[in-house]
Amino acid sequence: MSSTQWKPNTTVAAIIERDGRFLMVREQTDDGVRLNQPAGHLEYGETLLQAVVREAREETAHTFTPRALVGIYLADKTGSDITYLRFAFCGDAGAHDPAQRLDDGILAAEWLSADEIMASAALWRSPLVGRCLQDYLAGQRASLDLIHHHLPG
Template identity: 90%
Template sequence: MSSTQWKPNTTVAAIIERDGRFLMVREQTDDGIRLNQPAGHLEHGETLLQAVVREAREETAYDFTPQALVGIYLADKAGSDITYLRFAFSGDVGTHDPAQQLDDGILGAEWLSADEIMASVELWRSPLVGRCLQDYLAGQRASLALIHHHLPD
């Protein structure tokens, strides 16, 4: 038995729709340019809601207010022993700061239709891109009241 304890990587993602289009990011990865929802890792001392607001802002320069939990997803990264635990949120988009520099690796943010996203499967950062979008389009929403954070003051 290994003495190393396995832990999944906790991530958050924002499903942001405006006028029938979805805010997506193009990012440079080790696998080339990929398409993803604004997403990233939960940081120490941060709530899930704080993390998704921060990640959306850092990757798109848009303010994001989470309104619902779309789903919780467990996915292994192909060809590795890495597992991601993704919490996907839908919500409202706010103001945009075009002068804000985006996170390292983010090439840009763009508004795409669901059809454009679904037709770009070869560019998805992971299969979760499509699954989260499909769940959102199917109307899957859970109350944020399901999420409890017990962080020290």
């Protein structure tokens, strides 16, 4: 690791279930096409909840209403000195805008069953895809009241 100060990359992910299926994205990455929950990086000045709502919209063209925190995950990217700190939220998909262009790199947003997702482990963006889904299916939920933001303005 370099001599500069190490900081984890803060990310958010949306676990969105409807009628027993989960809204997932197929994305083009440096490692090829990968499967992920709608997810991305926290941007300067936004709250975790604003970030997950934004990322879900940008990657799926669906609005998203977070209902609970499923978990907080720390994971190193294999073969690098990058660490991700992921906050996974579950909630509801709202309106879909079919005219909205999806984020760069997103090939498709699709509804998959838990079995289809678990059977696609070789395509996961990271092992956190499966872990977040397993925690969600096990009923792991924490109140959004646990999250406090102290941002200026």
